[in-house]
Amino acid sequence: MKYENYIKVEFPSKSANEGFARSAAGVFASQLDPTMEELGDIKTAVSEAVTNAIVHAYPDTIGKVSMRCRILEGNRLEIVIRDWGRGIEDVERARKPLFTTGGEERSGMGFTIMESFMDRLQVRSHPGEGTTVTMVRVLPKKSRER
Amino acid sequence: MTIKPEYREGCLRLSFQGELDHHSAEKALREAEGIIDRYLPKNCILDLSGLSFMDSSGIAVILRIHRRMAETGGRLLVDRPADQARRVLDAAGLNRIVPIREIKETVQ
Numbered sequence: 001m002k003y004e005n006y007i008k009v010e011f012p013s014k015s016a017n018e019g020f021a022r023s024a025a026g027v028f029a030s031q032l033d034p035t036m037e038e039l040g041d042i043k044t045a046v047s048e049a050v051t052n053a054i055v056h057a058y059p060d061t062i063g064k065v066s067m068r069c070r071i072l073e074g075n076r077l078e079i080v081i082r083d084w085g086r087g088i089e090d091v092e093r094a095r096k097p098l099f100t101t102g103g104e105e106r107s108g109m110g111f112t113i114m115e116s117f118m119d120r121l122q123v124r125s126h127p128g129e130g131t132t133v134t135m136v137r138v139l140p141k142k143s144r145e146r
Numbered sequence: 147m148t149i150k151p152e153y154r155e156g157c158l159r160l161s162f163q164g165e166l167d168h169h170s171a172e173k174a175l176r177e178a179e180g181i182i183d184r185y186l187p188k189n190c191i192l193d194l195s196g197l198s199f200m201d202s203s204g205i206a207v208i209l210r211i212h213r214r215m216a217e218t219g220g221r222l223l224v225d226r227p228a229d230q231a232r233r234v235l236d237a238a239g240l241n242r243i244v245p246i247r248e249i250k251e252t253v254q
């Protein structure tokens with residue numbers, strides 16, 4: 001696919017990196033001149049996907065998480081968050097609102113939030129191999145004041 | 147993430163400031179529950195106007211505080227969430243469980 005720019009970062013699944021990942025995605029997205037609301041949506045969706053990798057993919061270990069952000073043709077921002085952890089048995093069920101395997105600390109709303117804040121959400125996962133979450137958000141060109 | 151408590155006549159106001167995510171959630175919850183247990187207020191107001199970021203980890207924190215208040219016969223209100231937090235609360239449909247007072251209802 002044709003892209004105009006990209007970044008790729010990799011970090012261990014430590015919660016201190018959640019803030020770093022969403023901020024980095026936000027700074028990268030700034031090239032597309034997003035509104036405050038768009039920027040908030042993007043950072044939130046990234047935070048959800050990265051937190052899932054940290055909490056669910058590697059429940060008892062520290063593993064590798066990667067994030068790639070790309071600017072595609074047509075003012076589209078694509079973000080791919082990947083882990084090599086436990087994987088998801090039934091993706092369709094995992095994406096349903098309120099579904100969680102995380103007990104009281106989780107609300108089961110992560111995928112629902114990603115879905116409502118981004119234009120596209122794709123989740124690919126294989127148990128024992130890991131999970132790849134791909135999200136796309138179109139950031140329409142802002143019309144200058146007429 | 148810091149919590150500023152203010153107690154007056156049965157009402158406890160907890161002002162959350164900073165970023166409420168998975169990284170900060172556990173400590174924030176422990177702190178909030180500790181303050182609630184100390185005052186056992188009739189009403190608890192969670193002031194979210196100072197939150198610069200919140201995600202679903204924050205939703206779980208609010209639900210836990212809501213339950214703690216219900217256990218002691220008290221009530222919880224979420225007050226003036228900042229814009230980004232407001233969008234997360236909306237996407238999660240939290241207002242079906244906990245009442246939310248908006249900024250525009252309180253600003254003169």
Ligand SMILES: Nc1ncnc2c1ncn2[C@@H]1O[C@H](COP(=O)(O)OP(=O)(O)OP(=O)(O)O)[C@@H](O)[C@H]1O
Pocket residue numbers: 048052053056057058083085086087088094095099100101102105106107108109110111112131202203206
């Ligand atoms: N990267 C991942 N690796 C393994 N399992 C995952 C991963 N991401 C999500 N899951 C599974 O999908 C479920 C739903 O995820 P979702 O983010 O919607 O909710 P949650 O993380 O449980 O709660 P919340 O995001 O509200 O804190 C999780 O409980 C977990 O079982």
Ligand SMILES: [Mg+2]
Pocket residue numbers: 048051052109110111202
């Ligand atoms: Mg989640």
